[in-house]
Amino acid sequence: MKPRHDIRNNLRRYRLLADGMTQQDLADRVGVTRQTILSIEKGKYSPTIGLALRLAREFEVPVEDLFELDEENN
Template sequence: MAKPPFTNDIRTLRFLAGEMTQGDLGDRVGVTRQTIAAIEQGKYSPSLEVAFRIARCFDKPLEAVFQWSDDAD
């Protein structure tokens, strides 16, 4: 289960969005708090659908939440 080649700003965005907890975000996205925790820590690559839903919770474009960071192509 290799770590994904991108980083994310979920943790920061949660706090900027008024101390939103992992559980809150999970509820709004429709996944569990464990899933949010794992994605936040880059443990795996979420589905595009979940990624979209997270971005929409913050009213941000996808790429404001997830940033590609692979050196290779």
């Protein structure tokens, strides 16, 4: 389910900065499965707006800090 348009994310970086939070911990906090977090971090899946906002709120950062367009491929 690779996204057609390229979006980069810094989810893994923010997750590890949060005292080494595990994928399962993050998944539990935002109400999804670990598979979803894994797929987002690997760039295989772009979350819905709602999930992106929940993730941003979890790390207390703007959503643009977590997700950005890949300028090289756009």
